[in-house]
Each structure stands twice: as C-alpha cells, then as structure tokens.
Amino acid sequence: MAAAATIIPESIAVHSVQELAQRYIYANYVTGGSRCGPMSYLVLLIEDPRNTAVNTALDAVGLAALSNIRLSPRTMLKAQREYTKALSQTNRALRDPIMCKADDTLAAVVLLGIYEVITCTDNSYIDRWMKHMDGAAKLIEIRGSDQLTRPEGVDMFTQLRAQIIVSRIYQEKYSSSILTQLTEEVKQYRDPNDVILDHLGNTVIRLTNFCADVKNKRIAKPSEIIRTALSIDADLVSLLISVPPSWSYATVQIPMLDGKPITNAVWGSHYHVYGSIEAATMWNNYRSARIVVQELIYDTLRDLEGSRLHSTSYPQQHSLAEQCRQTILQLAEDICASVPFHFGLGTDENDMFQDSLSNPLRESNGSTTVATQSPSPSMPSNASDAALSPDGEARPISMLSSSELKSKPHLLSHIPGFFEVAGTAGLNLMWPLLVAGNSGVASEGLRDWIIIV
Numbered sequence: 484m485a486a487a488a489t490i491i492p493e494s495i496a497v498h499s500v501q502e503l504a505q506r507y508i509y510a511n512y513v514t515g516g517s518r519c520g521p522m523s524y525l526v527l528l529i530e531d532p533r534n535t536a537v538n539t540a541l542d543a544v545g546l547a548a549l550s551n552i553r554l555s556p557r558t559m560l561k562a563q564r565e566y567t568k569a570l571s572q573t574n575r576a577l578r579d580p581i582m583c584k585a586d587d588t589l590a591a592v593v594l595l596g597i598y599e600v601i602t603c604t605d606n607s608y609i610d611r612w613m614k615h616m617d618g619a620a621k622l623i624e625i626r627g628s629d630q631l632t633r634p635e636g637v638d639m640f641t642q643l644r645a646q647i648i649v650s651r652i653y654q655e656k657y658s659s660s661i662l663t664q665l666t667e668e669v670k671q672y673r674d675p676n677d678v679i680l681d682h683l684g685n686t687v688i689r690l691t692n693f694c695a696d697v698k699n700k701r702i703a704k705p706s707e708i709i710r711t712a713l714s715i716d717a718d719l720v721s722l723l724i725s726v727p728p729s730w731s732y733a734t735v736q737i738p739m740l741d742g743k744p745i746t747n748a749v750w751g752s753h754y755h756v757y758g759s760i761e762a763a764t765m766w767n768n769y770r771s772a773r774i775v776v777q778e779l780i781y782d783t784l785r786d787l788e789g790s791r792l793h794s795t796s797y798p799q800q801h802s803l804a805e806q807c808r809q810t811i812l813q814l815a816e817d818i819c820a821s822v823p824f825h826f827g828l829g830t831d832e833n834d835m836f837q838d839s840l841s842n843p844l845r846e847s848n849g850s851t852t853v854a855t856q857s858p859s860p861s862m863p864s865n866a867s868d869a870a871l872s873p874d875g876e877a878r879p880i881s882m883l884s885s886s887e888l889k890s891k892p893h894l895l896s897h898i899p900g901f902f903e904v905a906g907t908a909g910l911n912l913m914w915p916l917l918v919a920g921n922s923g924v925a926s927e928g929l930r931d932w933i934i935i936v
Contacts, residue, residue: 504545508544508545525541536588540591540594542562543595543598546562547602562598566595569595570595576591586635588622589626592618592619600910620650623643644666652694669681719772734820750822767818770818774814781808784804815920815925
C-alpha cells in the first residue's frame with residue numbers, strides 16, 4: 484500500500500529533503516493525535532545523537548515515504564542508501580552483547596521492517612519483512628523481563644508482539660514460550676484498562692501454535708481441528724464481549740439515496756469511529772484472528788464434504804459451514820468499516836454527507852460551495868458543480884434525477900472528498916485488509932473496494 488499524500492506547508496519548504504523526511508515521520512508516526520501510530524518511544528531515542536542506527540533507519544523510512552508521495556526515483560535512491568547504512572549499523576549493534584539489548588537497536592529493527600512495507604514493489608518484500616520480524620523476536624527474547632519495566636519498552640514490546648504474531652501466522656510457525664511468558668508478565672506494568680491487549684495477545688499466540696500444529700499434522704483429524712478452532716474462537720469472542728470504554732467504538736450510518744449509500748468511499752452503509760489508532764488496531768487484530776479461525780473450520784468442512792469417505796450429507800455440517808461463511812463476511816465488512824477512520828473520517832464529518840442530501844448549493848466567487856456550512860479544514864470540498872443540473876441550475880443532490888446522477892458518477896464516489904491521511908494508515912491496515920480480501924468467501928465487490936483503498 485503506497486504512502487498517503489501529505490500536504491507539506493510552505494513554511495518548511497525551504498528545508499532539505501532529509502529534514503522533510505524526518506519531519507514527516509515525526510508528524511505521522513510519533514505525534515499528531517489519535518490516528519497516528521504508537522511510536523512515541525522514538526522521541527527520546529532520535530534526540531540522542533549516539534543512536535546512529537535508529538536515526539539512519541528513520542531517515543530511510545522518511546525518504547521512502549516522501550519518494551512515494553512525490554513519485555521521486557531520486558529520493559528513493561537516497562532512501563535506499565540510508566537503508567543500507569542503517570542495516571549495516573544495526574547488524575553491528577546486534578553483534579554487541581550490550582547494544583543488542585538497547586532500545587534504539589530494537590527501534591531500528593522496527594523501522595527497517597516499516598521500510599520494507601513502504602518500499603514493496605513485488606512479493607519478495609514479505610520475505611525481507613519476515614526476516615526483520617524474526618530478528619525482532621530474538622531481540623525481545625534476549626531483552627527479557629527488564630524491557631517491560633520501562634514505558635517505552637512496553638510500547639515496543641506491544642507493537643512488535645502484534646507484528647511477530649502476524650508473521651508467525653503467515654508462516655504457520657510456532658511462537659516461542661518466552662513470548663508467552665513476557666505477555667503474562669507485562670500485565671503488571673499496564674493500566675488495568677489496557678490489559679485487554681495482553682489477553683488478546685495470549686489467545687492469538689495460541690492461534691499461531693494451532694496453525695503450526697495443523698500444518699505439521701500434529702492435529703490432523705477433522706473433528707479435532709474443528710473442535711480446537713471453535714474453542715479458540717469462543718475465547719476470542721468472550722474477550723471482547725465487554726471491553727473498557729476506551730477501547731470501544733461508535734458506528735456511524737451514512738445517508739442512503741435510492742436505497743444505496745451516497746458514497747463509495749465507505750464500504751456498505753456505515754463506518755466505525757474509534758477512540759485511538761491503538762483501539763482500531765486491536766479490533767482489527769481480533770477480527771483478522773477470527774477470520775483465520777473461521778476459515779480453518781470452513782475449509783475443513785468443505786474437505787469433509789468432498790471426501791469419498793464422508794459422501795453422506797450431514798445437515799449440521801452444512802449449517803456450521805454457512806455460519807462460518809456469514810461470520811467471515813461480517814468480520815471482513817467490519818475491517819472495511821474501520822478504514823475511513825484511519826483515513827481521517829470522524830463522527831462530525833458525517834454532517835457533510837447529510838448536507839450533501841439536504842442543503843442547496845449556491846454560486847460563490849465562480850465556484851459552487853455549500854451554502855449553510857463549510858467543510859471542516861480536514862475535509863476539503865470536492866463538490867464543485869456536483870449538484871448542478873444540465874441547465875446549470877443549482878439543486879440539492881436529492882432533487883437530481885436518476886439520469887442526471889448516472890451522468891455524474893463522481894458525485895457518489897467522491898463525497899466527502901479527500902481524507903486527511905496519517906502515514907501509518909497503510910501500515911495498520913495492510914494485514915487486516917489482506918486477510919479480509921484474501922478470504923475465500925469475500926465478494927468480488929469487497930475485494931475490488933479493498934484494492935482501490
């Protein structure tokens with residue numbers, strides 16, 4: 484997923500590309516509000532000039548992101564040079580028995596993994612990313628319990644644990660017992676409201692080991708696969724039946740026009756708004772895990788139906804398979820419903836959808852604008868001539884005929900305009916959208932929407 488477009492203020496246009504890259508990372512990954520990634524631990528690390536590996540890796544990621552935004556091969560070449568330098572510095576630190584336990588070394592590994600995602604051009608990037616995750620897993624084990632006594636250590640552990648688990652599920656490999664042990668230990672250092680992360684982490688670690696058992700034929704009987712999968716799924720559901728308020732989310736309905744959503748920028752008829760990017764990520768990790776579990780059950784049932792030894796029809800199998808299919812579809816749609824939040828849409832912006840249906844437009848300074856309310860600064864208007872009929876008369880969208888709407892397809896697809904995008908959106912959404920789109924029961928329309936995102 485390409486890095487999102489970011490408007491660079493004129494006030495910093497005089498800075499070098501290297502400085503812009505650093506500012507981009509700082510604004511999009513370290514600070515900037517609820518939609519930015521949980522990488523505040525970088526603040527102290529990048530301010531220390533002795534942490535050469537993390538600063539060089541930071542430059543590589545920032546330059547790569549700017550290259551994607553500007554479509555600049557020259558900037559990407561600079562990014563590649565910084566990446567090579569950061570890789571060398573990190574490898575040197577890893578060979579040092581003291582430096583390999585340092586926060587900046589682990590942070591550098593995190594950034595190198597991000598670089599692989601940002602610069603992906605073919606399928607080989609996933610192998611490089613997984614190597615970084617394997618290295619991060621070893622570092623976490625070496626660092627041991629001491630890393631959990633510091634807030635920045637807990638933050639890095641939490642972020643990397645989620646990525647390591649994803650890597651293990653993808654490779655169908657076992658998680659280490661040390662990761663499970665640290666997941667138990669970290670609970671004592673967290674706010675009680677945030678321990679839900681560790682409960683979920685433990686259950687998903689169990690899922691990784693289950694996937695490895697199935698791959699290695701340690702669990703081979705269909706009945707045992709289904710029974711274990713249902714147990715893990717029940718644990719996942721029970722975890723999030725009642726979550727602390729800080730981890731909950733709101734569902735926002737968008738207006739309908741002739742029985743269809745007014746915009747294609749949202750999948751379906753609603754989207755979710757979360758209290759933070761961490762909450763959105765937690766929910767999507769939960770949904771992704773459940774999709775993996777449900778697909779295991781679904782595929783096992785289909786194999787049973789196709790087996791000559793089980794040619795007899797069993798209604799309960801058909802019923803369970805249909806239940807799995809519906810659950811997967813719902814989870815995939817919930818993942819898609821989280822996308823607008825990552826790309827800047829909140830509860831207040833929904834007023835723009837309503838205005839598009841109810842407020843007439845008027846001519847102002849040669850352009851068409853909403854008469855009663857201007858869009859928020861974060862949601863620039865894309866409605867120029869959107870509700871003008873063929874004869875030039877300004878009318879609300881709800882008064883346009885079907886033929887007029889069909890002649891202006893952009894009317895339904897571009898409201899409410901460009902989203903304000905945080906640079907971490909693609910990183911946080913990559914795995915959940917991959918799981919949702921790659922599902923065997925996902926519709927072609929859903930896959931097409933995910934590809935466009």
